[in-house]
Amino acid sequence: MNDESRFRDELITLATEAGEYLAYLREIGVESLEGSLRSDAARRAEQVVKAATPDAAHSSPALERNARAAAAAAENVSSTADSSGMPHRTEAAQSSQQIEMVKRSSKQSNAPEPPPPPQETLFGEITPQDEASLPRSNETLEDIRADITPQCMRCPLCCQGRTQVVNSEGNPQARLMFVGEAPGADEDAQGRPFIGRAGQLLNKMIEAMGMKREDVFIGNVNRCRPPQNRTPSPAEAKTCKPFLLREIAIVQPEVIVVLGNTAMKNLLDTKEGITKLRGQFQDYNGIKVMPTFHPAYLLRDPSKKREAWEDLKTTRDYLQGKLQQ
Numbered sequence: 001m002n003d004e005s006r007f008r009d010e011l012i013t014l015a016t017e018a019g020e021y022l023a024y025l026r027e028i029g030v031e032s033l034e035g036s037l038r039s040d041a042a043r044r045a046e047q048v049v050k051a052a053t054p055d056a057a058h059s060s061p062a063l064e065r066n067a068r069a070a071a072a073a074a075e076n077v078s079s080t081a082d083s084s085g086m087p088h089r090t091e092a093a094q095s096s097q098q099i100e101m102v103k104r105s106s107k108q109s110n111a112p113e114p115p116p117p118p119q120e121t122l123f124g125e126i127t128p129q130d131e132a133s134l135p136r137s138n139e140t141l142e143d144i145r146a147d148i149t150p151q152c153m154r155c156p157l158c159c160q161g162r163t164q165v166v167n168s169e170g171n172p173q174a175r176l177m178f179v180g181e182a183p184g185a186d187e188d189a190q191g192r193p194f195i196g197r198a199g200q201l202l203n204k205m206i207e208a209m210g211m212k213r214e215d216v217f218i219g220n221v222n223r224c225r226p227p228q229n230r231t232p233s234p235a236e237a238k239t240c241k242p243f244l245l246r247e248i249a250i251v252q253p254e255v256i257v258v259l260g261n262t263a264m265k266n267l268l269d270t271k272e273g274i275t276k277l278r279g280q281f282q283d284y285n286g287i288k289v290m291p292t293f294h295p296a297y298l299l300r301d302p303s304k305k306r307e308a309w310e311d312l313k314t315t316r317d318y319l320q321g322k323l324q325q
Contacts, residue, residue, distance in 0.1 A: 137246065137249035137250045139246065139250065140250065141168075141172055141247060141250055144167075144243055144246050144247060144250075145167055147243070148165060148167070148223065148243060149165075150164060150165055152165055152223070152224075154239050154240070155224070155235065155236045155239040155240065156236065157222065157224035157225070157226060157232070157236055158224060160226070160227050161225070161227050162188060162224040162225050163188045163189055163191075163225075164188065164191045165191075165223045165224060166183040166187050166188065166191055166192065166193055166220065166223050166224070166225070167191075167193075167219070167223060168193060168217065168218060168219025168220070168244070168247055169192060169193060169217075169218060169219070170213070170214070170215075170216050170217035170218050170219075171214060171215055171216060171217055172217070172250065172251055173251070174215060174216045174217040174251055174253055175253055175254045175255065175319055176211065176215070176216045176217070176253055176254070176255050176256075176257065176315070176319065177216065177217040177218070177219070177248070177251060177253040177255070177256045177257070178194070178202065178206075178216060178217070178218045178219075178256075178257050178259060179218075179219055179220065179221065179244065179256055179257070179258050179259065179263050179267060180193070180194065180218075180219075180220045180221070180259045180260065180263050180294060181220060181221055181222065181231065181232060181237075181259075181260055181262035181263045181266075181294070182220050182221065182222035182223075182224070182225060182226055182229075182232050182262075183220060183222075183223070183224065183225045184196050184198065184225065184229055184296070185225065185229070186199070187199070187225065188224075188225035193218050193219055193220055194218055194295075197296075197299060198294070198295040198296040198299060199295070201295040201298060201299060202218075202259075202295045205295070205308070205309075205312055208309070208312065209312055209313075209315070209316045210316065217247075217251050217253060219244060219247060220244075220263070221237050221240060221241055221244055221262065221263055221266045221267070222236060222237060222240045223240055223243070224240075231262055232262065237262070237266050241266055241267075244267075248284075248287070252287075253287060254287065254288065254318075254319060255287070255288045255289070255290060255315050255318060255319060256284060256287055256288070256289045256290070257289075257290045257291075257292060257311075257312070257315060258289060258290070258291050258292070259292065259293070259294040259295065260274060260293065260294030260296075260297060261273060261274040261294075263294070264277065264289075264291040267284060267289065268282055268284060268289060268291075270282075274291055274292075274293065277291045278291045278292050278293065278307065278308075278311055279291075279292070279307070279310060279311045279314065281314075281318070288315075288318060290311055290312075290314065290315045291311075292307075292308050292311035292312065293307070293308045
């Protein structure tokens with residue numbers, strides 16, 4: 001540390017101590033300030049002056065002025081007592097102003113300090129954020145559709161035989177949401193999710209739970225049909241998935257039923273298979289997620305319908321408040 005920096009630090013320390021002494025003496029009501037401030041703060045200021053200016057040829061005029069200002073401030077503080085032994089408020093305020101001038105002058109005599117780092121709030125506190133909860137969205141489902149556009153060309157599926165973009169549909173205040181992987185041939189032709197044979201089975205599943213299709217919200221990870229109904233590639237799913245997540249943020253369902261392996265892995269970012277996780281509630285940002293078999297799979301293997309029905313009953317019981325999970 002160079003002499004100028006050390007001297008600046010001493011001045012700031014001196015000014016701080018003088019202010020602390022004054023506040024302390026006010027509180028305890030001593031009879032005189034002379035024995036405390038004059039004997040310590042002012043004396044130290046004089047010592048700093050002598051130490052900083054032993055040789056006029058090597059001293060800094062600015063530093064010498066700062067030091068003598070500090071001494072004068074301390075002297076003024078020690079002489080502001082009235083007959084009752086307490087300082088006059090106006091004179092004490094003047095002393096405080098002089099101390100602040102010393103601080104400012106000390107800073108001005110040195111190179112400018114770098115600006116403070118950016119702060120998240122006015123006082124620098126980090127705003128608590130609950131990462132387990134889904135933030136409330138300010139946009140609408142119509143905003144998302146307008147963002148996608150019917151001519152979406154964000155991934156290769158746009159040029160591999162799709163007829164149209166198939167957006168999600170249903171109740172925007174739904175407590176229950178169903179998510180599949182991608183549209184099939186019927187959905188691609190009519191522009192609505194889950195309306196083919198698998199969609200008809202899904203309607204029966206919803207009705208068996210005591211609800212109607214109009215009560216729930218239904219969508220897919222991908223909005224364009226892959227050729228020959230193949231599984232969407234990871235890159236294709238990654239491109240389209242953000243729109244689904246934005247819809248979830250708007251609808252804020254209590255439960256999401258993910259239909260099939262592809263939908264489950266994309267929403268939960270898991271490598272586990274549907275057979276291992278089905279029937280057990282998972283979590284997506286504070287929302288319950290129930291993995292179960294896709295209706296198209298149930299059409300191919302009807303023996304799995306019993307397991308899927310158990311998953312839906314668990315979901316229904318949770319929504320009716322019968323489960324505490």
